[in-house]
Amino acid sequence: MSLADSDHDLIRAELGRDPTPEEAALFENLWSEHCAYRSSRPLLGAFDSEGEHVVVGPGDDAAVVSLPGSDDHWITLGIESHNHPSYVDPFDGAATGVGGIVRDTLSMGAYPIALTDSLYFGGFDREHTRYLLEGVVEGISHYGNCIGVPTVGGSVAFHEGYEGNPLVNVACVGLLPSDRLVTAVAQEPGNKLVLVGNATGRDGLGGASFASEDLAEDAETEDRPAVQVGDPYAEKRLIECNEALLDEDLLLSARDLGAAGLGGASSELVAKGDLGARIDLDRVHQREPNMSPLEILLxxxxxxxxxxxAPEDVERVRELAARFDLGCSVIGEVTDGNYVCTFPGEDGDDNLERETVVDVPAELLADGAPTNDLDSGDPVQPERDLPDADLGEAFEAVVASPSTASKRWVYRQYDHEVGLRTAVEPGDDAAVMAIRETETGDGNGVGLALSAGAVPNWTACAPYEGARAVALENATNLAAVGATPLAAVDCLNGGNPEKPAVYGGFKGIVDGLADMCRDLSVPVVGGNVSLYNDSVAGPIPPTPTLAMVGTREGYSAPGSALSGEGTLLLVGDAGGALGGSEYLATTGGSDRFPALPETPTPTLRAIADVADAEGTLAVHDVSDGGLAVALAEMVTDDAGLSAAVDDALALFDETPGRAVVETTDPESVTERFDGVADVVELGSADGSGRLELTVGDESLEYGVAEIRELRDVLAQGLD
Structure with a gap:
């Protein structure tokens, strides 16, 4: 990638001269789509980012949100993508995605307490897909396990649109005392800029510009130098060093080194404070000899x-870095002028012949990229064309689809218990973390619920409606564990925005996500955009990964597994269509996307209330695969069910905002939903360990071993 002619002309006009090679490379990376959001920025104003609990919204390394019921502790939320790197090098690409989002958390003064990963791959039947999946999961588990941050949730989906370009979206939640906040806004001229951590090498050069291009056919070999290489043990030391620096109140502002490296982090930090900097690039501690100014910067x-x-605190920062065996360099200082970088001249005399390789306004570099004015096309929803499918074959195909099947093979590789906070573990609708710092005299504290993911079948079928459904689905997951939504961050993934149909689909997911989050009164406090996810296989489906958090009183929540003793009720309104469903994906045909409730919040509040009711034994949301998958997931060795539905539409409809409730008090559940949403009695749970379904005048029956065999396709395909 090189600087576009129009950008070069604009920069030349602003500077009054041609940029130096180092300046041109900095502008190329910081004005790339990956860093500057040139195509997406005009759309992002659709999101509501303010709210009662929002402390820091979009624009910093991570968002900060206060916890209801606690005056002393806040949480941070952040999400990022590492899509292209994970195709080129699955292990390192995914691992460094984890490392980057954790450092975003550190830079706000927070300690990382939980991770989620949302992963999207091509067809599971392809050997290359399984290679990518194994490498990505290994990279995430290795890095997260080594640094001691539990991976507690996420999603895994398979769709042919990701064949040449998988997606790896990682979110992190951090916790900080409310008096410990640090931001990326430089404070005052004369303060020192200090680089702490690993030595700088040549890995990841041009990563930001690499992420702003379509993947080429030879990307796995040609683009490998653009992929960073992580060291989780150094990251763990950095986490603890960051804590020590915060304990002694030594940090005035902070920025982690991610996209565009030192040049990106330092210029953005001073630009946010309307300031400048002078940096001596040769002072950066390096692990490779003879690095050029450009290599050190990028x-x-x-x-x-x-x-x-502050100048008087530099020596103490050096001492703490040494305690944790980390490199430390005082590389320059904050100024009230331009962003200036120098390097020794050819004679090597540091005092006499320093060359100025960068001298530009920091604001121009960090925030001056013009936006793109792109055309968009409107996607068209299909008409109804339902297949005449055998019920038993369709049920088994949907339950055994890799997208709806068990993800146990994935999450069992993650240490989700490290830190001793995980009260509800992966495998249920949402994870719940115990925030014990908020406990009162009765020992009851805030339970923080997390849900993350998207459903590419939905957004490929109907970008706007599908994105609305993604937001509602994540909120329903929180309600199923008795939580009320608090805030969300998004990772908006799309193909090449210069193609009108692709940009139209991307616009659809932005608007759909924004509208539903607004309807739910959930502020979207930050996020990430990843475009140019195109390859020789074509563009990816527009994919709006949402990571949403909610709170509940206490840490215990009902699970999704049956107890075998209650009545089964389906609560929530069905959408009456099968568009975007796994049923149509496996059997063929088309349909319009299901209608979503106009006012979903009352239904979610009712589900959350029922989840905490005394008579509730289990709650499980209905989404991917519809009732067929939800009921199959609830059966255990010791608990089965007998249920009846009207037809295949009722069995496979994936309308979110609904849940199956096992209860010993069906009357109170029905009363709670009176005037709110539909309640349908499905049948009853028992101790049989069998699934017995009546669909119209047809019957299906499976033992738990048969269901487990159907649902374990990932483990079977990867063993």
Missing amino acids: AESQERMCYEV
């Missing part, structure tokens, strides 16, 4: 932080 070597530190 290398995306991992496990590095840039701090603003």
